[in-house]
């Protein structure tokens with residue numbers, strides 16, 4: 241039998257769960273990351289290369305040992321992906337990464353596809369910021385356009401008393417986006433898959449609760465979201481997948497505003513935290529689907545087998561582990577991170593409702 245090997249750029253928990261799904265399917269995973277050694281992903285993988293994403297010799301060697309490649313995060317340097325793309329159709333694809341690496345590009349794409357976004361303006365200097373703040377009515381969020389995650393690189397602002405110079409200095413960036421604050425009823429995420437022939441499908445959406453900018457809990461299929469919003473979200477996420485020529489899977493985070501309007505927040509062209517419930521909840525989890533697509537095995541069924549609740553376990557939640565294990569219905573997942581810090585994602589727990 242011809243055993244396939246997939247390459248995964250990145251060493252975190254998403255890479256770990258892709259590698260585990262691959263192993264269950266008889267597919268080997270090879271991790272490539274600057275901090276690969278001893279990482280959550282490398283611990284469960286067939287092989288690991290520790291090298292910088294700019295190390296071309298290491299990337300060529302990596303490419304010669306794998307049959308397909310994907311990335312567990314969107315900030316892979318475009319050059320590295322271009323190099324790998326000469327060997328195989330890299331996932332999620334150059335355009336998907338290009339768009340997802342920058343919040344302004346994401347929102348501009350959504351807008352161009354007719355998907356509602358919060359009001360937003362580009363901020364590239366202190367002057368831009370003071371001009372935008374002067375016309376601001378109500379609350380807003382100032383975000384770095386690149387490299388933010390788990391609410392990092394974001395400052396909540398309200399017009400009037402804010403000092404543009406201090407804010408701009410605090411953000412430490414060349415480019416930011418000032419977004420109108422959405423007074424949302426709920427947060428919901430959508431997940432689409434798309435194969436190399438352009439066939440697509442969606443997972444059931446998840447309803448999400450964030451605490452301090454970090455995802456705390458997802459319930460799926462989303463219990464309190466109207467069919468109209470679900471339909472609008474599915475249509476939007478499919479349109480985005482097509483527009484960026486997605487190869488793999490892509491999540492879209494959105495708000496449900498007043499009058500059941502769907503409002504775009506951001507995309508992530510990779511497995512998403514709010515779909516970890518699919519490991520227990522779908523015949524084909526998000527991780528299996530990604531492995532299936534990039535190895536050409538064909539997409540699997542993504543219907544939910546019931547309703548599930550997934551809770552993240554941060555460093556400060558680990559004292560609850562004994563209690564979680566005591567309830568045999570809980571599927572506890574830990575990512576193998578040695579150092580538990582407050583706000584750091586250490587694992588998650590999924591339970592069928």
Ligand SMILES: Nc1ncnc2c1ncn2[C@@H]1O[C@H](COP(=O)(O)OP(=O)(O)OP(=O)(O)O)[C@@H](O)[C@H]1O
Nearest residue numbers: 358381388389390391392419420421422450453455
């Ligand atoms: N314009 C907005 N209006 C209201 N709330 C917002 C807005 N933008 C972000 N938030 C809140 O902050 C959370 C994190 O924001 P966002 O998704 O932009 O950041 P992130 O750092 O990329 O987060 P993550 O990596 O966890 O997805 C959102 O899920 C939402 O709860």
Ligand SMILES: [Mg+2]
Nearest residue numbers: 390493505506
């Ligand atoms: Mg987000």
